[in-house]
Amino acid sequence: MGKSLNWVSGKRFKSMRLILVRHGKTEENINDILQGHLQGTLSQEGKLRNKELSEELKNQNADYIYSSDLRRAKETAEEILSKHPKTIFKTDKRLRERDLGIHTGKKRSDCFPESLMRSDWGAPGGETWDEVLMRVKEFITDIKKEHSEDTIIVVSHNGALLVMLSHLLDEDYREKLNTGGHKNSEAIFLEVEEESANLIEI
Numbered sequence: 001m002g003k004s005l006n007w008v009s010g011k012r013f014k015s016m017r018l019i020l021v022r023h024g025k026t027e028e029n030i031n032d033i034l035q036g037h038l039q040g041t042l043s044q045e046g047k048l049r050n051k052e053l054s055e056e057l058k059n060q061n062a063d064y065i066y067s068s069d070l071r072r073a074k075e076t077a078e079e080i081l082s083k084h085p086k087t088i089f090k091t092d093k094r095l096r097e098r099d100l101g102i103h104t105g106k107k108r109s110d111c112f113p114e115s116l117m118r119s120d121w122g123a124p125g126g127e128t129w130d131e132v133l134m135r136v137k138e139f140i141t142d143i144k145k146e147h148s149e150d151t152i153i154v155v156s157h158n159g160a161l162l163v164m165l166s167h168l169l170d171e172d173y174r175e176k177l178n179t180g181g182h183k184n185s186e187a188i189f190l191e192v193e194e195e196s197a198n199l200i201e202i
Contacts, residue, residue: 016144016192017151018168019060020161021080023073024050025184032108035157036100036126040072049185050079057187058083063150066143068095068157076185077155087153094139097157101126129163133173136164144192158182165190168197 024046028035042050053076062084067077069091081089101123103111122128143152156164158181166173168190182188191198 014148014193016147016149018190018192018197019057019062019151019153020165020182020188020190021053021076021153021155022158022161022182022184022186023068023070023076023155024053024079026072029184034100034103034106034108034111035072036097036104037070038104039070042072042075046072046076046184047079050076053185053187054080054083057153060084060153061151062087062153064088064090064147065153065155066095066139067091067155068097068160069093070096070157073155073157077153080153080155092139094135095154095156095160098129098132098159099125099127129159129173129177132160133163133167136160137167140164140167144194148194161188168192169199170196 023040024042026035026040026046027043028038028040029046030043057080062080065077065081065084065087067073067089073095074091077089081087099122102125103123104126120128120130122131154164162176162179162181163173165171165188166176189200189202191200
């Protein structure tokens, strides 16, 4: 499924294998707290599911694991890394969740979700969705240059991953903002080429 692969002058582009992972479930997820740039605390369920995920991914031969530097993502990445002892691990702030400014740490029900979902609106002190898109696009551009034939695991957050996946598949992320996004400890697999990406099933 997904988009067809690109060919130019009869030669196939090099491809990068990309595995996108959302962090494990946190106590804040359970309590419907808007985390944004909060560190977050993995729940027992989240820790257990991360262990299961690390088993599922142990044969993927990852060359690099990139993670948001926020604790909930970093601890998820470290669990995956435990099955990839030779894999290079890096954190990158561009993989953080959207900064929710003054809404950070509040219950979702105490905010205005219709405003939070607008692509051009950001809470005071926070980011718009378009600003999130800019930083994840920059990250994708960089790893394409550095890892054109590598297998890369990226551990990030629901909103950032939604925008990133939409960008990779050349889709409008604004059409997906109310779809629920990615499950905690969920892995999505892609083959990424110079100008296209293709979802793959494992």
